[in-house]
Amino acid sequence: MSNSFQGSGCVGGSSKKVHSSKRKLNREFNSATNEDPQESEAPERNQKMPLVDDDFSPLSGIAFYSTVLKKVQFKPLYQMILPVRLHPYLPSKFAPATVTCRGKTWEMMFHGDSTLKRLDRASWRKFVEENDLKMGDAVFWEVMEDNKEKANLKVQIIKGDCPLESEANGSGSNPKDPITICKRFC
Numbered sequence: 001m002s003n004s005f006q007g008s009g010c011v012g013g014s015s016k017k018v019h020s021s022k023r024k025l026n027r028e029f030n031s032a033t034n035e036d037p038q039e040s041e042a043p044e045r046n047q048k049m050p051l052v053d054d055d056f057s058p059l060s061g062i063a064f065y066s067t068v069l070k071k072v073q074f075k076p077l078y079q080m081i082l083p084v085r086l087h088p089y090l091p092s093k094f095a096p097a098t099v100t101c102r103g104k105t106w107e108m109m110f111h112g113d114s115t116l117k118r119l120d121r122a123s124w125r126k127f128v129e130e131n132d133l134k135m136g137d138a139v140f141w142e143v144m145e146d147n148k149e150k151a152n153l154k155v156q157i158i159k160g161d162c163p164l165e166s167e168a169n170g171s172g173s174n175p176k177d178p179i180t181i182c183k184r185f186c
Contacts, residue, residue, distance in 0.1 A: 061142030061154060063089050068160065069137050078125040081118045082141065089143040090117065090151050097151035099127060100144075106130075110151040136160030 065083050072079050082090065090112055097110040097119060108123035118124075133139075138158040145152045 057156070059140065059142055061144045062146055064140060064142045066138060066140045069133060069135055069139060071135060073124075073133075074128065074135065075125075078121045078128065079116075079118055080124045081116045086141070086143055087112075087117060089146045091148050095150055097153060099153045099155055101127075101131065101155040101157065104130075112151070131157060133157065134159075134161065 063086050065086055091110060093113045095110050095112055097108040099106045099108055099119070106123060106127050108127075109120040111118050111120065127133075137160045140156040140158075142154040142156075143152070144154050
């Protein structure tokens with residue numbers, strides 16, 4: 001790791017310098033604008049943060065799983081199998097499932113009683129089509145509650161066809177020339 005990233009908050013850097021610098025800037029800004037410093041303090045660590053984007057939010061569920069979609073999740077099979085590490089938090093029987101993504105909800109059935117614990121094919125296909133999912137898209141699954149009667153899942157999608165490389169600028173060689181990626185989610 002290059003020394004030019006020290007203090008930047010990157011892996012290997014010192015985040016203490018960043019936080020103390022932010023506090024110092026806040027104090028200077030508050031004294032210059034005559035604002036009450038209590039009003040502009042950063043939120044408490046455990047305080048729920050607002051969504052940064054309508055489509056993306058921090059992972060907050062009980063357990064999560066990420067996958068890059070492959071051929072098996074599309075026609076003709078339309079098969080979305082959930083991994084073993086999520087099984088303890090999901091029903092072990094054929095049960096209803098609620099999948100939430102981008103402010104919409106899909107009611108599905110979860111095959112928790114089969115060897116391959118999966119969502120029902122017809123509902124998964126509808127989800128794929130309505131979200132225009134393609135091979136290569138990344139999908140983040142979160143189990144939102146430990147419920148043995150119903151699977152409650154939240155999904156976040158990152159499209160795999162975003163031309164991020166061509167829209168990135170900066171070399172990243174030092175803090176004055178950061179790599180900036182256009183905030184564009186397909």
